[in-house]
Amino acid sequence: MRFSLIRKIVQSSVLAGIFIVPILNMLEIYFIRGSFISFDIGSAAIADPVMMFQTVLTRGEFAASLFAAIVIPALMAIFFGRVWCSFFCPYTTIMEILERIPFIKKAIWRKKPVKNSRYKRAVIFLSLLFMVGIAGLPLLNLISPPSALSVQAILIIKKTPTVEILFIVLAIGLEFYSLRFICRYICPTGTCLSFFVNSRSLSPIYMGECLKCGKCAKVCPMGVEPTAELPSSFCHNCGQCIDACSDKRKPLRWKR
Amino acid sequence: MRFIDKVRIILNENPFYSNFKINRLRPPGAVEEREFMRLCIRCARCIEVCPYRSLHRAGAADGAAVGTPYIYAEERGCYMCMLCTQVCPTGALDKNATAMQQMSVGRAKIDETTCYDYLYAKALAEGVGGGTELYCNTCYNSCPLQAKAIYLKNMEVPVITEECTGCGVCTERCPTEPRSINIIPTQMGGNFERETKELPIFDADFNTDNTVKEWQ
Known part of the structure; x- marks a missing residue:
């Protein structure tokens, strides 16, 4: 946020x-x-x-x-x-x-x-x-x-x-x-x-293991499927998939 | 012209690089048109810094020159503050040009058949007037290189010299419509040779010492 x-x-x-x-x-x-x-x-x-x-x-x-x-x-x-x-x-x-x-x-x-x-x-x-x-x-x-x-x-x-x-x-x-x-x-x-x-x-990464609710893919403005395609050259790090994720385990997070 | 000649001209001479038009100038310090079109990145920085709003961005009607800066001398001449040469990122405007004498984008040319001053001198000589004569001298008075680029011959008629930089202030101020003093761009390629042949503009006998004598 x-x-x-x-x-x-x-x-x-x-x-x-x-x-x-x-x-x-x-x-x-x-x-x-x-x-x-x-x-x-x-x-x-x-x-x-x-x-x-x-x-x-x-x-x-x-x-x-x-x-x-x-x-x-x-x-x-x-x-x-x-x-x-x-x-x-x-x-x-x-x-x-x-x-x-x-x-x-x-x-x-x-x-x-x-x-x-x-x-x-x-x-x-x-x-x-x-x-x-x-x-x-x-x-x-x-x-x-x-x-x-x-x-x-x-x-x-x-x-x-x-x-x-x-x-x-x-x-x-x-x-x-x-x-x-x-x-x-x-x-x-x-x-x-x-x-x-x-x-x-810097890029969001997917750690695997999530609820598969598909909310992240729905909010991505570049049409990237965060659970499958990250890191992608189309991703411009807007962070909306991370914000949209409702899984408490935080499967999507910023790469450190 | 044979078809093969047309093809040869199109392929060998880039047709995008010829933008000659009277009273339409590049900013001061602009490199030769061929080079300018290659270098100008259309970033509008020169237009942004121009404090006189002299520079305009070419529109879609200008074809390949779209986005490049132009001075329309009839609308607003260039006052040669040289701010634009300092911000150009690609060297389309020469960064070393900081003084107005270094700039040469055109030459002014007086139309002696419509200029009030020439009509006045003619009327004086002949003793008959038509009613439109005026001892106007607006071009002389507005010139930033007064008595160098323009002088009054016999204190009567304005004459342009080799030192004219083509800034277009005289064209902007000229009271006649269409303008009696026009700027012929010197670096825009295209038809410049032909235009100058048709319009002889320089007074060959003139030198600077003369002006000062006449002026005093």
Whole structure:
């Protein structure tokens, strides 16, 4: 329960932050600046790993400054798994807020994904990356919901939102077709981060021996079957399966 | 053009890299367009720091340039605070560009048939006026590189020199509609050669010493 409380606090402050940061910038406070594609906190540069892969392809050389910028996200993914998606991604936050409305929740969760395929996701990511290389245009961040949302938040504050906002509408629309479709298969940021996730990363684990009530599988937003598939590269450590488990023996717990 | 030539052009010259349009500029310190399109990651950081709201994000109508920053000189010129060059994460905007003279994204070009000043000078010379003449000088007065990038020839008509950086402030302020002073982007590839041939813009006889003399 404490985990989900921390998660909710971080989520809501990030969602507020993407609007507050551009306002602070307009007041000439430049401590935090940038969008989720690339931002600075003080002097620490942090960038989306997708951005580095793309610029290496399109410019044809390796830039040390970009590599330095992905150190923090990469280390975060190596140690804590894909906490980016569950703690920071504003798209997840928006979906979780929308799902507070009962009829939307019912419509979206009506049909849960049967089976995730990590190969499908990797093939989609690699072919997108290949297309970026051929065209010489680093466009992948346009189809990453957190990047698109934070960029649009800046533009909304600047009073000039662009049509890319339709991508977010499309992503939410696709939820009705398949739960977290963009997150599971398209989002290049999430796919990229899952490359860093390894067997030692933070993840819920299943100890075996439980009531087999199936509550954990019912709440998992990524369509993972916690009793069978953990650790999974689709798991983004939201901790909802652990919270939902009613077995006193705690068969689902955080890996130590 | 033969079909094979068309195929050759499409495959050899990336068609996404030509975005030439008068009065539409890249931010200051932008590298050459071909390189810029490769590097710009569309992160909107330059747009975020721009205190004058000069930078706009290209929409879906701009095709492959979607998401890149543009200055629309008619709407709002660039005031060259150089904040955007400092935040660009990929080097699409040159970090070393900190002074306005280092920036060169375009050149201004005056349309002598509609400029109030030129009409005024013409009316003075001929002794006949049409009623739209004005000793306006708005472009000269608004130029951040006054008397360097633009000077008043014979204290009468504004003339653009080689030092013009193409910031577009003159275009923003020009009172005529359509604008009599326009910015021709120099680094946007595409039709620049052709455009400059059609529109001769530079006064070849000019040098800086002259301006100071005329000015005093």
